[in-house]
Amino acid sequence: MAESSADHSRLGRVLEQGSTALALAGGLVLTALMLMSIASIGGRWLFSKPLPGDFEMVEIGTGLAIFLFLPTCQLHGANVIVDFFTTGLSRRGQSWLDAFGGLLYTLVAALFAWRLVFGGLDYLRYGEKTMILGLPLWWSFVLIIPAAAWLALVTAYTTLRHVQAAQR
Amino acid sequence: MSGLWIGVLGFAGLLVLMALRVPIAVAMIVSALVGYGWLAGLTPLLAHLKTAPYSLFSGYSLSVIPLFVLMGMFASEAGMSAALFRAADAWLGHRKGGLAMATIVGCAAFGAICGSSVATAATMAQVALPEMRRYGYSGAISTGTLAVGGTLGILVPPSVILVVYGLICEQNIAKLFAAAFIPGILATLGYLVAIAIYVRRNPSAAPAAARSTPEQRRRGLIEIWPVVAIFVIVVGGLYAGIFTPTEGAAVGAFLTFILALMKRALGWNRLKRALILTAETSGMIFLILLGADLFNSFLALSHLPDALASTISGLDLPPYLVMLAIMAIYIVLGCVMDELSMILLTLPILFPIVMGLDFGLPRAEVGIWFGILVLTVVGIGLVAPPVGLNVYVISGMARDVPMSETFRGVMPYLCADAVRVFYLVAFPSVSLWLVRFLG
Numbered sequence: 001m002a003e004s005s006a007d008h009s010r011l012g013r014v015l016e017q018g019s020t021a022l023a024l025a026g027g028l029v030l031t032a033l034m035l036m037s038i039a040s041i042g043g044r045w046l047f048s049k050p051l052p053g054d055f056e057m058v059e060i061g062t063g064l065a066i067f068l069f070l071p072t073c074q075l076h077g078a079n080v081i082v083d084f085f086t087t088g089l090s091r092r093g094q095s096w097l098d099a100f101g102g103l104l105y106t107l108v109a110a111l112f113a114w115r116l117v118f119g120g121l122d123y124l125r126y127g128e129k130t131m132i133l134g135l136p137l138w139w140s141f142v143l144i145i146p147a148a149a150w151l152a153l154v155t156a157y158t159t160l161r162h163v164q165a166a167q168r
Numbered sequence: 169m170s171g172l173w174i175g176v177l178g179f180a181g182l183l184v185l186m187a188l189r190v191p192i193a194v195a196m197i198v199s200a201l202v203g204y205g206w207l208a209g210l211t212p213l214l215a216h217l218k219t220a221p222y223s224l225f226s227g228y229s230l231s232v233i234p235l236f237v238l239m240g241m242f243a244s245e246a247g248m249s250a251a252l253f254r255a256a257d258a259w260l261g262h263r264k265g266g267l268a269m270a271t272i273v274g275c276a277a278f279g280a281i282c283g284s285s286v287a288t289a290a291t292m293a294q295v296a297l298p299e300m301r302r303y304g305y306s307g308a309i310s311t312g313t314l315a316v317g318g319t320l321g322i323l324v325p326p327s328v329i330l331v332v333y334g335l336i337c338e339q340n341i342a343k344l345f346a347a348a349f350i351p352g353i354l355a356t357l358g359y360l361v362a363i364a365i366y367v368r369r370n371p372s373a374a375p376a377a378a379r380s381t382p383e384q385r386r387r388g389l390i391e392i393w394p395v396v397a398i399f400v401i402v403v404g405g406l407y408a409g410i411f412t413p414t415e416g417a418a419v420g421a422f423l424t425f426i427l428a429l430m431k432r433a434l435g436w437n438r439l440k441r442a443l444i445l446t447a448e449t450s451g452m453i454f455l456i457l458l459g460a461d462l463f464n465s466f467l468a469l470s471h472l473p474d475a476l477a478s479t480i481s482g483l484d485l486p487p488y489l490v491m492l493a494i495m496a497i498y499i500v501l502g503c504v505m506d507e508l509s510m511i512l513l514t515l516p517i518l519f520p521i522v523m524g525l526d527f528g529l530p531r532a533e534v535g536i537w538f539g540i541l542v543l544t545v546v547g548i549g550l551v552a553p554p555v556g557l558n559v560y561v562i563s564g565m566a567r568d569v570p571m572s573e574t575f576r577g578v579m580p581y582l583c584a585d586a587v588r589v590f591y592l593v594a595f596p597s598v599s600l601w602l603v604r605f606l607g
Binding site: 020023024026027028030031033034035037038040041045055058059060061062063064065066067068069070072073074076078079080081082083084085086094097098100101104105108111112115116118119122140141144148 | 185186187188189190191192193194195197198201214217218219221222225226227228230231234235238410411414415418419421422425440442443444446447448449450451452454455456503504505506508509554555
């Protein structure tokens, strides 16, 4: 038992570090979008020449950043719940309910990851591109699908943690 | 079974899941998927999911949200609340209840560069809480003031909640910000009056602190001008149409970042923390946005919102009575659930109802005015018992003050809030005056 919990904590560390790395990468994407917007506004104002395709870059970048943010959000328990109706429950009962919620999120995350694969394949097949820069859209799915799969892994782990807490 | 009943069942299922501690966003997604699949069939559902999350997350208009969150995190990690609190303290601290007043004014000023109430409350607590306790302020008033002051983070523009309202209801964000300005100042003044009345009745709860020298007062004002400048550039530029909301948020985040670097207040560790906190908050918001988006696609399929809106407008109730009833619903709902989820779930139903009523105002103005009213009740929900997010945050920081004390400290401010809600409902021109003036 002690060994398995040590395994879980090692798994937990890997997931924590991985999710932090993803979140920081997303933060850097966001910061880059910020700088690009500044450059575009400056160009538009000074030379009436905005950066071409700046809106597209913001769209693709934000889409990517949010997927990179979700695992950290779940791992740090930042997703809001209503605890008003269950405060009278024992800690054990609450943990079982949290495990149930975690299980639902795991299913949803896995479903999203699975469907995104087909979304990306559709974009690839039909050669879907952005309007101005002509960037192929399937490209960002190469990064988003692993992030969604990682999210499913993280949600499964948090579910497991709640089950353990309920049994303790 | 008719679509309407499936819509009602979907709502019931959502409420049950939420009550069972399922994360609100996940509860929305699950009930939406079941309902959507039931109404439209499994194949259309699976096809919808191929791109739905990506399309939502990568919408240009929504990109304003993480950038405003980033701006607020830069501001709070760089400790800009300290300068604002000191400046207000220099002018107000020597009065009875003066430190509480300084906290409120500092929060209002911080709200001008931060659009989140939790971030405002938490960052102001770091400087104001030790100061108030040092001068012997009661636990109730020091924590209650911080919890309430935090709501000024959203009441004073820029405001993430107002941005979300604008996106959902297709209202002009620059106009919403302009409209929120005077109500934000009114909220601040109302809280100051509440403190003044409270300390008259409980003089020992908030004793006077040291008086500052004229030199300290002058220096305080010099410290805060960059914050004023950022606010004017962001909101002014947005209003003048120089940039889009997303670009405005980018400019604000950039200027806040530069200011933090100039003050040498943002080292690598704090920068990293700001990015991680931005990830948590943005992830939380976007998961709820996704849940609400899916849930509302399902509701639209069920035709429940149209049916409700036409029923209510068919009843021919007095419009202002309906508005007060909606405010009451929001205050009750806000007592048990998260405010962002609350407005995302209810607006698709309530907004058409409101727009169908005749308040003697142009439709465009009703949309703006309702946004300010929603913002006001959201602020109340953040501090009202039994569940107030800001109160939780402050209680987590002030371990020696029980949460019931904090809720007690919030009460005088809630009286000010009640007056303000009534005032804003009865006199739409308070919210609309600046919008009309700016044209």
